[in-house]
Amino acid sequence: MYGALWRVLPGPWWVRLIILLALIAAVVWALFTWVFPWVDGIVNPIEVTVNQ
Template sequence: MYGALWRVLPGPVWLRIILMLLLVAAVVFALFTWVFPWVDGILNPINVTVE
């Protein structure tokens, strides 16, 4: 998968590295902004009691 993504990106190696870093940053941003809060709302029970 990473090899295929690397071959699809345009430009020289330095530009590909910058694009890969931007793609990784966008994925991490999307995970922390939308995916993780959504999953936390589903998996985290609100009424937890410890006795």
């Protein structure tokens, strides 16, 4: 999968690297902006109890 992604990207290796880093940064930003807050609303860690 990573090899196919690398072959699809245009330009020399350094341009591909910059594009991949930008894509990774966009995915991480989207996770922290939308996905993690949505999951936090579903899985509330405050309601966790531990029995001793």
